[in-house]
Amino acid sequence: MTSENDSARAVQVDDLSVDLGGRLVLRGIDLRIRQGEVVAVLGTNGSGKSTLIKTVVGLLPAARGEVRLFGTPVPRFREWRRVGYVPQRITAAGGVPATVYEVVSSGLLSKRRMFAPLGAAGKQAIEDALEVVDMADRRKDAVAELSGGQQQRVLIARALVSDPELLILDEPTAGVDLASQQIFADAIRERVAGGTTVVMVSHDLGPMDALIDRSVVMRRGRIVYDGPPHASQTHAHVHHSHTDDDPGWLTS
Ligand SMILES: Nc1ncnc2c1ncn2[C@@H]1O[C@H](COP(=O)(O)OP(=O)(O)OP(=O)(O)O)[C@@H](O)[C@H]1O
Ligand SMILES: [Mg+2]
Numbered sequence: 001m002t003s004e005n006d007s008a009r010a011v012q013v014d015d016l017s018v019d020l021g022g023r024l025v026l027r028g029i030d031l032r033i034r035q036g037e038v039v040a041v042l043g044t045n046g047s048g049k050s051t052l053i054k055t056v057v058g059l060l061p062a063a064r065g066e067v068r069l070f071g072t073p074v075p076r077f078r079e080w081r082r083v084g085y086v087p088q089r090i091t092a093a094g095g096v097p098a099t100v101y102e103v104v105s106s107g108l109l110s111k112r113r114m115f116a117p118l119g120a121a122g123k124q125a126i127e128d129a130l131e132v133v134d135m136a137d138r139r140k141d142a143v144a145e146l147s148g149g150q151q152q153r154v155l156i157a158r159a160l161v162s163d164p165e166l167l168i169l170d171e172p173t174a175g176v177d178l179a180s181q182q183i184f185a186d187a188i189r190e191r192v193a194g195g196t197t198v199v200m201v202s203h204d205l206g207p208m209d210a211l212i213d214r215s216v217v218m219r220r221g222r223i224v225y226d227g228p229p230h231a232s233q234t235h236a237h238v239h240h241s242h243t244d245d246d247p248g249w250l251t252s
Contacts, residue, residue: 009071010035010166010197011056016065018048018055025051027221029065035165038188038198038211040229043218049201050088052218053170056199057085069166084159086152088170088201100146100154101139104129107158129157132187134180149175156184160191167191169200173208182207 011033018026026048033039041049054060056067058074067074069083084107098106107129108122118126130136133153143151156172167188173181185207188198192211205212209229217225 008035009033010037010069011199012066012068012071013052013056014066014068016052016055016067017063018051018060019063020051020060024063025221026055029221029223031216031223031226033197033199035197036192036195038192038213039200040205040208040212040215041199041201041218042203042215047218048221049218050170051221053085053088053168053199053201057083057168081162082165084162084164084167086155086159086167086169086172088174098143099139100130100135100141100143101126103143103154104135104139104157104161107161125161125163129161132160132183133157134183149177149180152176153180153184160187163191164196166197167199169198169202171201171203173202173204173206178206184208185211 009032011031013029013031016026016029017024029052031052041052043049051060055062056069056074058067058077069077070079072079104126105118105122108118108125127136130139133156135150135153135157138146138150143154146154152172152175156169156176159167159169159172173184176184188196188208189211192198198211200208200212202208212229214227215225215229216223
């Protein structure tokens with residue numbers, strides 16, 4: 001191994017397997033993401049992208065192997081303020097009414113300090129994040145009454161509001177119009193210039209494409225390509241690696 005410090009890696013996944021409902025949905029995943037990298041996670045529906053992302057942010061347990069964030073194993077990781085996460089879809093939150101402002105402000109609360117009061121800096125951060133996604137005039141509206149694309153923009157604002165060092169985005173711009181995607185890509189570009197690490201699942205990178213340093217392609221719960229972004233498409237479809245002893249994914 002190199003002399004690189006463990007904590008210089010934003011994300012480190014070692015031999016990760018994840019079991020959902022008795023099925024191994026992820027198998028033997030190894031992934032290291034350095035601070036400042038911008039990584040796209042690609043792959044067909046059901047290949048395990050969201051499962052990987054959810055395991056990285058501690059929402060799903062590992063059946064085997066380990067995930068570390070900034071050098072700390074996820075079960076012991078407490079600095080959630082350093083991490084921003086946009087889930088693939090807004091969760092049907094059991095009918096709890098929440099306004100745009102409340103959802104965005106929840107991005108400032110770490111998992112351990114749910115009721116910490118908001119200071120002036122926090123309020124300004126919320127205003128800035130609402131501006132980025134052009135939802136400032138909807139702040140008092142119930143999220144449930146927004147369109148799908150508008151809800152997605154609220155989730156993006158929630159992930160950006162704490163100015164995290166690591167942004168983990170699961171199809172953040174699915175259903176978001178092109179103009180908003182462009183604004184989002186500009187916001188991400190600024191943060192990347194400031195050193196933010198980005199891991200983004202996407203089927204259509206759109207204006208984000210130019211920001212990607214590296215792509216990881218998944219198929220049937222495994223990583224089948226990890227390398228420069230513009231080779232990923234071809235490699236993903238015709239992959240001749242001899243390291244995979246399960247040829248099943250070749251036929252899917
Ligand atoms: N709660 C669950 N119980 C059992 N299997 C699950 C569960 N959630 C997901 N799966 C299965 O895990 C596999 C991977 O799902 P995942 O959501 O990670 O795929 P994905 O790559 O994100 O797909 P998409 O592009 O559609 O978002 C799928 O076969 C799915 O059916
Ligand atoms: Mg998914």
